[in-house]
Amino acid sequence: MKKLFVSDFDSTLTTTDSMMSIIIFQRGRLGLALAMLRIMPWILLMVARLYPNQRAKERLLHNCFGKMSEEEFNAFCQQFADTHRHILRTDLHHRLIKEQRNGNEVVLVTASPENWVSRLVPEFKVLGTKMEFGEKGFTGRFLSKNCYGKEKVCRLLCEYPDIEKQRKEFFITAFGDSRGDKELLEFADEGHLIR
Structure with missing residues (x-):
């Protein structure tokens, strides 16, 4: 039987939200607060379920990184990664490596x-x-759907089409921490909710 280990990233494999961390890395906490204030109307609409989560996220990232070319942004992401490996949750990270x-x-x-x-x-x-x-x-748009909720299962099935055809040949262990991981944890043979 093939074993597949699937994990969410933010607050599951990390101890914090990486999007907030990378914005703080670029602008500081005050800069993050100002960026959030600029898109506050859309955040409130999102909380009220009147505006898509994806669009609010696109607006925030565009506000912070919209003027960077793809090359500049990727170089900045590498600087962030080089200085922020400490946000990884050590026990789960080591388990997945093993x-x-x-x-x-x-x-x-x-x-x-x-x-x-x-x-x-x-x-x-x-x-x-x-x-x-x-x-x-950055145009302020995503090329893919926001990988959240049932989209996580869709992306997994696109990457591993044999899972649906030969479900009994795969044993899937999944890790998540929030509502956005519910469908993934239910799809897995063994789901772990990280508190």
Whole structure:
């Protein structure tokens, strides 16, 4: 039986929200607060379920990184990764490395953009949100759906199409921490909710 270990990233494999951390790394806590204030109307609409989570996230990232080219942003993400490995949750990180060394597949399925997640944990495959860049920098749109909720299962099935055809040949262990991981944890044979 093939063993597949699937983990959420933010507050599951990390001890904090990486998007907030990378904005603080760029602008400081005051800069983060100001960026949040600028998009506060949309955040309130999102909380009231009148505005998509994805659009609020796109607005925040555009507000903070919209003027960076893709090359500049990726270089910045590498600087962030080089100085922020300490945000990884050591026990789970070590367990996933051990499972990978034992020949098992490990994949991270996350709503955070792949740009910084793949640099923080280059040892693992990352299925995350993809940002769209144009001539003037980040366009304020994602190329993919926000990888949240049932989208996590969809992305996993796109990456591993054999799972649906040969479900009995796969044993899936999943890790998550929030409502956004509910469908993934239910899909797995063994789900672990990280508190």
